[in-house]
Each structure stands twice: as structure tokens, then as C-alpha cells.
Amino acid sequence: MNKFLIFFVAIALSCGNNVNKSKDLSENKKDLKTETVQKDMLLGDFSKEELQQKPFSNWFQPAYEDFSPNSEAMATIRENIDDYEIKVLMGTWCGDSKREVPKFLKLLDEANYDYQKLELVAVDRNKTTPNKVEEELEVHRVPTIIFYKDGKEVNRFVEYPQGQSIEEDIAKIVSGKEYKNSYAD
Structure with missing residues (x-):
């Protein structure tokens, strides 16, 4: 037993x-x-060069190379963009980010913008980051491109253009013209 x-x-x-x-x-x-x-998804701080690597280059390169900005808007951007520090929050999984961020980076390249003044931050599908920067900046949609002058937020581009194109929206922001994204109060 x-x-x-x-x-x-x-x-x-x-x-x-x-x-x-x-x-x-x-x-x-x-x-x-x-x-x-x-x-397959960037998360946190990253560089433009990372978007140029597989698997992201599959969508980044064609969107970047095929984009030809409006020359009038581009002239305004070239004249004013250096006065700004810029923070971009995007999702490498997000259709709006895949459409707008390559165009935005081409605008910066054509304006010879100093990338030392640019911060790129990738969010996950819940639009969160490891260091919770999205909470501090009150980012709810991507891409969100925030423009700072003298350390203070001036304006932001959110998700899609309000005008005909991203370069027209960015030209308004950097030239100090009135601009409201679709989610602004």
C-alpha cells in the first residue's frame, strides 16, 4: 500500500x-x-537610413523617389525650415506614415535641412513608444510632425495634408501662415 x-x-x-x-x-x-x-516594425528613436533598409525600403524608396514637390512651396520651405527643430512620430506599419514621411524627408533633403535638428520616433500599433514620448506630446495619430522654434511648439502636421499637398502644408507652417491640422481645436 x-x-x-x-x-x-x-x-x-x-x-x-x-x-x-x-x-x-x-x-x-x-x-x-x-x-x-x-x-518588421521600428520602435523608438530611429534614423532615415533605417527606412532605407529592408523591409522598410520596399515602401520608402519608391515613395521618396517618385515624389516631386511643388516648386513654389519648396522655395518657401528652403527659406524658412532652418529656423525649426522637428520631431516626427510615425508608424512603419501605418499607411498614412508610409505615404507622408518619405515625402517629408525628401522635402528636408531638398532644403538641405540639418538632420541634427530632426528627431524620428517610431510608435507601435497602439501608438506607444518604450519611453512614452507620445503621452508627453499628446500624439494620438500618425504621422505627427511637430515644429519647434526657440524650444516652443509652433504647429504640427497630423496624418494627412489639409491643402493640396504636404509641401503646401509645411510651407504654411514654416512661413508662419495660419494653419490648422484636422484635429486642432
Whole structure:
């Protein structure tokens, strides 16, 4: 009888250990899936060069190369953009970001903008970042491009152009003309 009881307890304990191992295995699979998603999505601070690498170059390069900005708006941008520091929050998974950010970076390149004054931040699908910068800046939609002059926020471009094009919107912002994004109060 004692042998039977010991045998039964040993079997019961070993089954319990397998349940925990099974749970650990499923958690590991979940972690692996999250890592895979992260490889296809930038998160936190990043550089333009990262957008020019696979898998992001698949959408970045064609959008960047095919964009020809309006020359009048571009002249206004060239004349004024150096007065601003800029912070861009975007999602590499977001259609609006994929459409507007390559164009915006081409505008900066054509204006010979100093990238030392540009901060690029990628958000996840919940529009969050590891350091919660989106909360501090009250960013709810992407892309959001925030313009600072003398350390103070002047205006922001949010999600899509209000005028005919992104360059017309940016020209209004940097020249100090009245501009409201579609979510401004």
C-alpha cells in the first residue's frame, strides 16, 4: 500500500511539472511571435537610413523617389525650415506614415535641412513608444510632425495634408501662415 501511495504521489507531481513546462513553452512561442513582429516594425528613436533598409525600403524608396514637390512651396520651405527643430512620430506599419514621411524627408533633403535638428520616433500599433514620448506630446495619430522654434511648439502636421499637398502644408507652417491640422481645436 505504501508503494502504491508513493507511486501515485510521484505521478501526480510529475504531471504538475509538465503543465508548468507546457505553459512556459506557450509563453516562449508568444514571445517569439512578438519578436518577429518587432523585426518588421521600428520602435523608438530611429534614423532615415533605417527606412532605407529592408523591409522598410520596399515602401520608402519608391515613395521618396517618385515624389516631386511643388516648386513654389519648396522655395518657401528652403527659406524658412532652418529656423525649426522637428520631431516626427510615425508608424512603419501605418499607411498614412508610409505615404507622408518619405515625402517629408525628401522635402528636408531638398532644403538641405540639418538632420541634427530632426528627431524620428517610431510608435507601435497602439501608438506607444518604450519611453512614452507620445503621452508627453499628446500624439494620438500618425504621422505627427511637430515644429519647434526657440524650444516652443509652433504647429504640427497630423496624418494627412489639409491643402493640396504636404509641401503646401509645411510651407504654411514654416512661413508662419495660419494653419490648422484636422484635429486642432
